[in-house]
Amino acid sequence: MHVSIIEDDPVIAKAVATAVREAGHQCTWVADGEAAIRDKTLMSSDIVVIDMMLPKASGLDVLRAARQAGVRTPVIMLTARGAVSDKLEGFEAGADDYLVKPFAIDELLARIEAVYRRTAHKPAMELEAGDLHLSLANKRLAMAGRTIELTPTEFSILELLMRFQGQVVTRKMLCEHVWGFDWDGPTNVIEVHINRLRGKLDKGRDDSLIRTIRGRGYALTSA
Amino acid sequence: MPSRLLKKIPWATLRVRLTVWNTLVVLLITLMALLAVKVGARAALYREADAVLRGEVNEVTIALRDLYPNTDAVVDELRRKAVGHEERGWFTQLLTDDGKTIWKSDSCPPEVVGWPVARDKLEALVQVGGYRFARQRITDPADEPYHVRIGMATAFLDDDIDTLTRLLLPVALGLSLLTPLVGYWLALRATKPVAEILRTAEHLRPTRLGDRLEVHGTQDELDQLSVTINRLLDQVAGHVERQQQFVSDAAHELRGPLAAMRSSLEVAISQERTADAYRETLGEVLEEARHLSKLANDLLLLAETGDDTRARPRERLDLTAVARQTVAMFGGVAEERSVGLMLEPPNGAVQVAGDASQLRQVLGNLLDNAIRFTPDGGRVTVSVINDGDHHEAVVTVVDNGCGIEADRIDRVFDRFYKTDASRTRSQVARGGGLGLAICRSIVERHGGTIAVTSTAGRGTTFTVRLPTAAQLA
Numbered sequence: 001m002h003v004s005i006i007e008d009d010p011v012i013a014k015a016v017a018t019a020v021r022e023a024g025h026q027c028t029w030v031a032d033g034e035a036a037i038r039d040k041t042l043m044s045s046d047i048v049v050i051d052m053m054l055p056k057a058s059g060l061d062v063l064r065a066a067r068q069a070g071v072r073t074p075v076i077m078l079t080a081r082g083a084v085s086d087k088l089e090g091f092e093a094g095a096d097d098y099l100v101k102p103f104a105i106d107e108l109l110a111r112i113e114a115v116y117r118r119t120a121h122k123p124a125m126e127l128e129a130g131d132l133h134l135s136l137a138n139k140r141l142a143m144a145g146r147t148i149e150l151t152p153t154e155f156s157i158l159e160l161l162m163r164f165q166g167q168v169v170t171r172k173m174l175c176e177h178v179w180g181f182d183w184d185g186p187t188n189v190i191e192v193h194i195n196r197l198r199g200k201l202d203k204g205r206d207d208s209l210i211r212t213i214r215g216r217g218y219a220l221t222s223a
Numbered sequence: 224m225p226s227r228l229l230k231k232i233p234w235a236t237l238r239v240r241l242t243v244w245n246t247l248v249v250l251l252i253t254l255m256a257l258l259a260v261k262v263g264a265r266a267a268l269y270r271e272a273d274a275v276l277r278g279e280v281n282e283v284t285i286a287l288r289d290l291y292p293n294t295d296a297v298v299d300e301l302r303r304k305a306v307g308h309e310e311r312g313w314f315t316q317l318l319t320d321d322g323k324t325i326w327k328s329d330s331c332p333p334e335v336v337g338w339p340v341a342r343d344k345l346e347a348l349v350q351v352g353g354y355r356f357a358r359q360r361i362t363d364p365a366d367e368p369y370h371v372r373i374g375m376a377t378a379f380l381d382d383d384i385d386t387l388t389r390l391l392l393p394v395a396l397g398l399s400l401l402t403p404l405v406g407y408w409l410a411l412r413a414t415k416p417v418a419e420i421l422r423t424a425e426h427l428r429p430t431r432l433g434d435r436l437e438v439h440g441t442q443d444e445l446d447q448l449s450v451t452i453n454r455l456l457d458q459v460a461g462h463v464e465r466q467q468q469f470v471s472d473a474a475h476e477l478r479g480p481l482a483a484m485r486s487s488l489e490v491a492i493s494q495e496r497t498a499d500a501y502r503e504t505l506g507e508v509l510e511e512a513r514h515l516s517k518l519a520n521d522l523l524l525l526a527e528t529g530d531d532t533r534a535r536p537r538e539r540l541d542l543t544a545v546a547r548q549t550v551a552m553f554g555g556v557a558e559e560r561s562v563g564l565m566l567e568p569p570n571g572a573v574q575v576a577g578d579a580s581q582l583r584q585v586l587g588n589l590l591d592n593a594i595r596f597t598p599d600g601g602r603v604t605v606s607v608i609n610d611g612d613h614h615e616a617v618v619t620v621v622d623n624g625c626g627i628e629a630d631r632i633d634r635v636f637d638r639f640y641k642t643d644a645s646r647t648r649s650q651v652a653r654g655g656g657l658g659l660a661i662c663r664s665i666v667e668r669h670g671g672t673i674a675v676t677s678t679a680g681r682g683t684t685f686t687v688r689l690p691t692a693a694q695l696a
Contacts, residue, residue, distance in 0.1 A: 102516045153555065179552045181583055184517055185591040185658065192555040215509030 001025040001116060004045040006036045006062060007078065008054050012101075016049065019105045020112070023167070033057030042066040042073045047116050049108065052079040052090065060093045067094040074119045076111055078103070106168035106216050113164065127162040129220055130209070132201070134162055143201065153178055154197050157190070158220075161210060166222030168213050194218055237417065238410040245406035246399075253395045257388070264387050268380045269355075273348055276357035279304060279373045280346070283315075284361050287369060294369075298326040304373060305330055312376030314356070320368035332376075340370045353377050416445040420452070432460035472639040476518060476656070480511040487511075521657040525638070528581065528664040539692050540579050542616050543569040543607045549586040550605055553594060561599045564590075567606035573616045574692035581665045585673075588658040589620040589685050596683070597624035609691065615671075616689045623682035632677055636663045662687075 003020045005027065007013040013029045020027040028045070030036045034056040042048050042062075052059040063075055077095040079086060090098050096115045099108060127134040131144040139155060141148045150158065156178045160169055174190050175183045183189055194210055201209045211219050233239055283300060290296040294317070301315035305328030314331040318324050322340045334351050341347065346359045356374020416439070423436050435456060436449040484507075491504040550566045557564035575582075586605075593603045603622045610617050627635060634640045638660040666673045671689035 102512075102519070175552070179548055181548070181580060183552060183587055184520065185587055187553070187556055187591045187595060189552050189556050192559040195559075196555075214506040215513055 001046045001112075002028070002044070003047050003049065003112060004028045004030060004041045005049045006030045006033065006041060006054065006059065007049070007051040008032060009051070012051075015105060016108060019109055023109055033059065033062045036062045037065050040066075040071075042071045042075070045073055047074045047076070047112055049076045049078060049112070050095075052077055052081075052086070060089065063090075063093045063095060074115045076108070076115060104170045104172070104216060106213075107170045107173055109167060110164050110169060110173055113167075127159065129162045129165045129222075132158075132162065132209075134159060148200055150197075150200070151193075153193050154200070157193055158197060161218065161220040165220050168216045168219045170217035174217070190218075236414075238407065238414045241410035241413070242403055242406040245410070246403045249402040249406075250399050253398050257391060257395055260391060261384060261388055265380070265384050268383055269377075272355065272375060272377075272380060273357070276348070276355070276373055276375065277346070280357040280359045280371055283371045283373065284359055287361055287371070294325065301326060301371075301373075302328060308375070311379050314354075314372075314374050316356075316370075316372040318370040318372070320360070320370065322370075325369070335372065335374060342368070349374075350377075416449070420445070420449060424452070427456075429463075432456065432463060469638055473518075473522060476639060477515065480515045480518075484508045484511045518657075521661060524581075524584075524661055525657065525664055528661070528668045537576050538579060539574060539576055540582070541572040542575050542582070542618065542689070543571075543573050545579060545582050546586060546605055546607045546618065549583055549590055552587070553590045557594055557603065560594065562594055562597050563602045564594065565602075565604050567604060569607045571609070573607050573609045575616050575669070575689045576692045577669045577689070578665075582669070585662045585665050585687065586618065586620075588662050589687075592658060593620050593622040593624065593683070593685075597622045610688075613688075614691050616691050618687040618689075620685045621682065622684075626679040626681050626683050627675070627677040628679045632675060635659050635675055636673070 003025050005013055005016050005020075007016070007029070008031055010031075013031070017027040017029055028041070030039065030041050033054040036042075036050075036054075037057055043066075050059040050062055054062070057065075059077060059079075063077070066073070066075075074096045075094065076097045076099060077090040078099050078101060079090070080101045087098050096119065097111050099111060125136045127136070133142045134140075134155075135142075136159065139152075141150050141155065141158065157174055160174060160177045171188065171190050172182050172184065175181065178190075178193075194212075198208050198210055207221070209221055211221060213219055283297065283304075286300050287294075287297045298317060301317060305313050305315045307313075309330060312330065314328045314335065316324060316327040316331050316335065318340055320340065320342065324336060327336055332352075332354055335354055335356060338349070338351055340360075341358070342360065344360065346357070348355065348357050353376055354374050355377050356372045358370060358372045361369045361371065420436055423434065427434055435453045438449050438453070439446055487504050487507050491501060496504075546566055546569075550564060553564060590603065590605070597603055601623050603620065606617075606619050606621075608617045608619075636659050639656040640660075663673050666687055666689065669689050671687060673688075674686045675683060676686075677683040
């Protein structure tokens with residue numbers, strides 16, 4: 001996958017580019033809106049991450065110009081402003097997803113994958129990870145052929161972890177996936193469900209299938 | 224020169240305008256009074272003169288009848304009258320019925336002498352040019368009619384009126400001259416408090432909000448104005464003080480994580496370390512950065528919900544659904560801690576107009592607090608009721624936790640206020656101190672109220688009241 005990032009802040013651009021490359025994709029950095037329009041960045045990428053506040057031409061200008069030219073490349077907007085009106089403006093201009101700064105790099109990576117998959121293929125109804133087999137249609141988990149009972153919350157959490165197997169999934173993403181909205185309060189409402197999942201999945205294993213990545217989130221080991 | 228003087232007068236000021244209006248009104252009244260006196264005096268003088276002339280004519284009539292046929296005696300009487308009142312311009316005339324003059328005084332003006340006799344009327348008053356006379360036709364006793372005329376020059380009456388006017392005019396003039404001066408003095412007196420208010424107000428500075436206008440205790444409108452302005456100043460000063468406190472609190476809160484990050488990084492970079500040590504430092508820094516992000520987001524949310532100029536959220540939503548989702552989210556944590564988290568079964572949807580994510584935030588914050596401050600085995604109950612009488616949706620979150628002491632309860636909604644850590648459970652997660660302030664800001668933005676009651680050691684109840692959607696529509 002070829003990801004382009006149009007972002008004027010070199011620190012953020014460098015971090016995103018590094019993370020994208022380490023995830024096994026190509027990444028191009030464009031520093032201003034005018035250059036992005038001139039070089040037709042959107043046409044030459046599989047997915048584009050655009051910062052809203054850019055010098056010369058704004059992120060919305062770049063996006064509108066591309067959409068008017070009929071370019072349908074998926075776009076994730078980045079912005080320092082989280083107001084509802086700003087989000088609406090982004091979606092109306094043709095953005096596929098929206099992320100408010102400061103954001104977790106893991107979340108951006110996950111969203112890049114999710115948006116790419118959503119626009120490219122239908123989401124899979126059967127997920128495999130190691131000896132885990134998750135059937136979304138029957139809401140059933142089998143581990144090494146044995147059925148394991150999960151609560152709906154646990155099922156939902158495991159589904160997201162399996163979709164992003166080997167990648168970090170943030171608390172925020174899990175909250176939004178499970179309950180439809182984010183909870184960033186002092187209490188970690190995810191942890192308890194993760195612990196119960198571990199209790200069910202880790203019988204007979206030395207290391208836990210679900211790793212806690214401090215300050216970032218959780219990841220399902222890819223092995 | 225006068226135009227330069229006119230330019231110097233501050234026409235826009237209240238005192239000058241008051242003076243001008245006063246003067247105009249007094250001038251108008253004086254002029255009208257003068258006119259009324261003149262007209263009234265004239266009418267009275269003429270009426271008086273007419274009565275006198277009539278009386279004289281009547282006297283002559285009686286004399287003529289008494290002395291008949293001795294007309295000479297009557298003529299004598301007429302002469303006496305004319306000469307006796309010469310200085311007032313009196314004249315007398317005696318005529319036959321065919322208009323021939325039998326006798327006339329020297330003062331009798333020609334226009335009166337030549338005035339035709341009127342046979343039809345017995346008695347009348349006639350005005351001829353500048354002369355006025357009473358006349359009578361006398362028929363008795365020998366059926367030989369005579370005509371008597373006794374009159375005067377009206378110039379004398381007009382002179383009297385002119386004299387009166389001359390006497391009154393200086394008074395009116397004096398009044399007209401005095402009015403602006405006295406009026407200006409009165410206006411100055413009346414507007415003095417305004418001038419004082421202006422002077423004080425000019426010295427008010429955003430940085431010196433302690434200054435107040437003087438209140439004289441007279442209870443008049445200007446005093447009330449001062450009181451009102453002072454009250455506004457109090458509010459502004461309080462607002463500014465709270466803002467300053469907020470900024471300094473926010474900076475203080477931001478400094479904590481920043482200091483931790485800085486010292487961690489400084490130690491890490493001071494010498495070569497193992498990859499694990501670096502990883503640990505980065506993890507710590509990441510944790511602090513996450514805390515900072517959360518703080519920044521909370522501050523932004525507070526600023527957004529506290530901004531009156533932004534449009535109110537108007538999405539129609541069911542509060543019981545919001546409560547159900549939030550309770551579901553905290554269900555796992557509560558179960559883990561053996562805290563009985565329960566949503567009282569609502570009887571039907573409770574519709575409010577608002578922002579779903581913000582209202583979830585309110586309920587989330589309340590539940591988060593309740594669960595954190597309730598000991599293991601405790602109880603947290605959420606209920607959503609439609610208070611039809613008040614057109615309000617009432618959400619209560621009741622816990623039987625450690626409670627809040629009476630002297631602290633008023634401050635729980637303050638920004639960055641944290642209850643004494645020693646009173647809370649030892650393993651309480653780190654909160655930002657903004658949760659309840661955000662709750663209040665969001666609820667007030669939705670036109671509602673939030674209140675708390677608590678008994679130390681027994682538990683706490685938070686009550687949120689929001690106007691129902693039907694009420695808003």
